[in-house]
Structure formats: C-alpha cells, structure tokens
Amino acid sequence: MKKYIHVTWIFALMIFMSFADADFYSSMTKVDYLEGSKTLKFTTKLNTAHISDAIKINPNTASFEAEVKKYVNNNFDLYVNGSTKNLTFTGSQVNGESVWVYFEASGIGEISTIRIKNTILLSAFPKQFNLVNIAYKGNQKTMNFQRGKEVNEVSF
Incomplete structure (x- = not known):
C-alpha cells in the first residue's frame, strides 16, 4: 500500500511539472448587445507580452494603441445575419x-445569427485559444477559436 501511494505521488508530481513550463495563450472577448443604441459592444482582454510580441511594439510607446487597433481590425471580422459589419x-x-x-459595431437590429472570424494571435502562437462570450436579449452564447477553427457561428 505504501508503495502504491508513493507511485501515485510521483505520477501526480510528473503531471504537475509537465504544466509548470507551459505557457497559456488565450484571449477573451465579451460581447454585449445594447438594444437602445442597437450596438454590439466588444471588450477583449489580451496578454500584454503576447500582443506586444505579435505587433512588435513596446506597450509603453505612444504608437502602441494605433498598432493594437490595426491588429484587431485585421484579425477580427463580424457578420450579423450574413452581412459584414464594420468594427x-x-x-x-x-x-x-x-x-x-474596446470596439463596437453600430446599426445592429434584430439578430438571428452572428458569425465571427477571430485570428487574434493565432499566427504568433500555435496554441492560442480565443474565447468569445455573446450576450443578446437575455441569451448567452460562447464561441471558441483556435488554429484550424478560426470561424464560428451562433444562432439566436
């Protein structure tokens, strides 16, 4: 019995150590529909070091925000009811x-489908995982994106 416990602890330690050096690459986007203004509001959280590496700019520089804007615009596409929407x-x-x-899409009426193409950091980090949570009129939908699955669609 003592040997069994010892082997179990060694196995658990090996599993723990296998994750110790692994970097976790992810982004999370929250999407809220504001019915009064007919706007989809997007809030995306990224790791500072990861986005800085991807756009090759120090986050403390004045041009960082402009480069982040360009990067997001080039790596996030929105389609509502089959139509492209500007962000x-x-x-x-x-x-x-x-x-x-922070970004938004305005002029959004009733939504039956939302399709998103999200390639944020996917080319820079092969194991990148992007999560998008959408809240629309009391309904919550979740989308996942990774290499090989850059486009996702949900229906309301």
Whole structure:
C-alpha cells in the first residue's frame, strides 16, 4: 500500500511539472448587445507580452494603441445575419499583464445569427485559444477559436 501511494505521488508530481513550463495563450472577448443604441459592444482582454510580441511594439510607446487597433481590425471580422459589419475601435488600456481593447459595431437590429472570424494571435502562437462570450436579449452564447477553427457561428 505504501508503495502504491508513493507511485501515485510521483505520477501526480510528473503531471504537475509537465504544466509548470507551459505557457497559456488565450484571449477573451465579451460581447454585449445594447438594444437602445442597437450596438454590439466588444471588450477583449489580451496578454500584454503576447500582443506586444505579435505587433512588435513596446506597450509603453505612444504608437502602441494605433498598432493594437490595426491588429484587431485585421484579425477580427463580424457578420450579423450574413452581412459584414464594420468594427469601430473605441480605445485600449494597458493594465499590467493585460491589455483591454474596446470596439463596437453600430446599426445592429434584430439578430438571428452572428458569425465571427477571430485570428487574434493565432499566427504568433500555435496554441492560442480565443474565447468569445455573446450576450443578446437575455441569451448567452460562447464561441471558441483556435488554429484550424478560426470561424464560428451562433444562432439566436
């Protein structure tokens, strides 16, 4: 019995150590529909070091926000009810290890489907995982994106 417990602890330690050096690459986007203004508001949280590496700019420089805007515009596409929607970048904020990016799509009426193409950081980090949570009129939908699955669609 003692040997069994010892082997179990060694196995558990090996599993723990296999994750110790692994970097976790992810982004998370929250999408809220504002019915009064018929706007989809997007808030994306990225790792500061990861986005800085991808766009090759120090986050403390004046041009960082402009480069983040360009990067998001090139790596995030929105289709509502089959129609392409323009995204308007409304700002970003560096907060330690996180960069918060804000953008929106206006003129959004009733939604039956939302399709998103999200390639944020996928070319820079092969194991990147992007999560998008959408709240629309009391309904919550979740989309996952990774290499090989850059496009996702949900219905309401």
